Structure formats: C-alpha cells, structure tokens
Amino acid sequence: MKEKVGVCIDCGNTVFCLAGFLNGVVLKEGRLRCFDCDREAEKKDESR
Template sequence: MAELVGECAGCKKDIYCLDGFLNGVVTKDKEIFCFECIDSNDEKEKNPQS
C-alpha cells in the first residue's frame, strides 16, 4: 500500500509511505527529501569544491 506523504523540498517529487516505510528522509527542520536529493546534498557537504 502506498500513501502520499508530501513532496521533496528539493525537487518537488512526490514522497510516499510504502507499506509503513517512508520513501525519503525527514530532516531536523521537518522537511522531507527524496533519497536522490539527500544523497546529492551529502556529497556537496563532503566536497564543497565540486
């Protein structure tokens, strides 16, 4: 079962809860990001020159 939770704060893609598991990440600021956006953000923090 898939329930719409909200949209990604980065790319505006729909984020779903799939059988009880969130298909994304919730930040401390209560924003929801998809895995692709959160991964690219982590890479920018590790390598700010790229």
C-alpha cells in the same frame, strides 16, 4: 500500501510511505527530502 506523505523540498517529487517505510528523509525542520536529493546533498557536504 502506498500513501503520499509530501513533496521533496529540493526537486518537488512526491515522497511516499511504502508498506510502512518512508521513501525519503525527514530533516530537522520536519521537511521532506527524497532519497535521490538527499544523496546529492550528502555529496555536496562531503566535498566542502
């Protein structure tokens, strides 16, 4: 089953729940980020 959960705060892509698993990351503020944008954000944090 595929259900729309929301949109990524960075790129605007739709984040889905696929068979009970969130296809993204919920941030502290309760906002969503897709996996691709979350990886990019982690890379930026590591390079600081």
